Amino acid sequence: MIHLNGHLVQENEAKLNVYNRGFQYGDGLFESIRVVNRKIMFWEAHYFRLMSSMRILRMEIPNSFSPENLEQFILELIDANQHTNQAVKVKFNVFRNTGGLYMPNSNEIGYVISTTPISSPFFIKSTNFIxxxxxxxxxxxxxxxxxxxxxxxxxxxxxxxxxxxxxxxxxxxxxxxxxxxxxxxxxxxxxxxxxxxxxxxxxxxxxxxxxxxxxxxxxxxxxxxxxxxxxxxxxxxxxxxxxxxxxxxxxxxxxxxxxxxxxxxxxxxxxxxxxxxxxxx
Structure with missing residues (x-):
């Protein structure tokens, strides 16, 4: 499942408008977050970077985007996807709402949260030769x-x-x-x-x-x-x-x-x- 604009939705049922500004103009941003056993790693730093980035891009921050609410959105999605007891990559995408050309009709935003399991709960030394x-x-x-x-x-x-x-x-x-x-x-x-x-x-x-x-x-x-x-x-x-x-x-x-x-x-x-x-x- 994914979290789409405040609702848990099956991934194959989730829909974004083809005129989505993130797709049409790159008018969006994202945050990649590591979560282990429902603990969000460095959550405060991720949260404040997300808020700062949205302000710099002149996006309107919803009242629901408190650190407590966003944390709850992430954890609810992790539980729904049965990733509770493992390490997970969470991707938090934010995009300005559809409408307008280079000049948007509104600075209101939509968002998508998704999760992907990762192999280790710890940061580990890679064995690959880079x-x-x-x-x-x-x-x-x-x-x-x-x-x-x-x-x-x-x-x-x-x-x-x-x-x-x-x-x-x-x-x-x-x-x-x-x-x-x-x-x-x-x-x-x-x-x-x-x-x-x-x-x-x-x-x-x-x-x-x-x-x-x-x-x-x-x-x-x-x-x-x-x-x-x-x-x-x-x-x-x-x-x-x-x-x-x-x-x-x-x-x-x-x-x-x-x-x-x-x-x-x-x-x-x-x-x-x-x-x-x-x-x-």
Whole structure:
């Protein structure tokens, strides 16, 4: 089942208008959330990012969109789909209501919540060997909109196709200044010595929930420092480790970029700390 505009509906009976603005204009956004045994991981951070994104996109936030109500919507759907005692990916899609052209008739919204089971209740270290390459066909323009999880992900799609066609596992995306800002599906971190670096939000990476958690974790470590600053492609091959983060996978180590192979010790250490943080948040 899915949750559609306040109602539980069988997936094969759910209907969206063909003039839906999310489809017609990309006038929508989404939030991907990990839920384990009915506990929503980092719910406060996800909720406030969703509300902030809707405000930035001038969407009207319904009175029913309190954190308590949205949490209840998610948990009711999980129970209805019999996903109560397992790990689940929840996708929360929001779109401006049908009507208008570029100028919408209304800023009122509709929404869809869906669930998909995932394999592990914990963030785990992937056993896959991950090789990446720069995607240089198109650039992400830095700015506030690029930090949001909007429906406008055509560059990520093209980069994913490029990776598949060229036997890479992921791609690194660039902004208009040729700074590396993220992978196709996560926030990038590079470790050099005892300094962990991630692109500043001004450069245009997604304002990721797990990105925030990693920054907080490293700030509390005695022997490491965290820096949010622009990353040049030339820095990548000098780094000791590369990894990326997202709400569903947690932390994914990058093993190879061009001729350089990377260690994974620090990112592996962080996975344990992230799991511990997820249990108490």
């Amino acid at each position: 090789e990446v390459e720069l995607f240089k066909d198109h650039y992400i323009n830095s700015g506030l909109l690029s930090t949001l999880k909007t429906n406008n992900k055509i560059i990520q799609i093209l980069a994913s196709i490029f990776a598949k066609e060229n036997d890479y596992d992921n791609c690194l995306l660039l902004n208009e200044n040729k700074s590396v800002i993220e992978t196709t599906n996560g926030n990038l971190f590079i470790l050099s010595g005892n300094k962990l670096k991630t692109p500043a939000l001004d450069d245009g990476p997604l304002n990721g929930v797990i990105r925030k958690q990693i920054i907080k974790i490293v700030e509390d470590l005695d022997n490491y420092e965290i820096e949010q600053a622009s990353i040049s492609p030339f820095e990548l091959q000098k780094a000791d480790e590369l990894f990326y983060t997202n709400a569903i996978q947690g932390i994914v180590s990058i093993n190879k970029y061009r001729k350089k192979e990377f260690k994974t010790d620090f990112s592996t250490q962080l996975i344990g700390k992230l799991n511990a943080k997820a249990r108490i948040e």
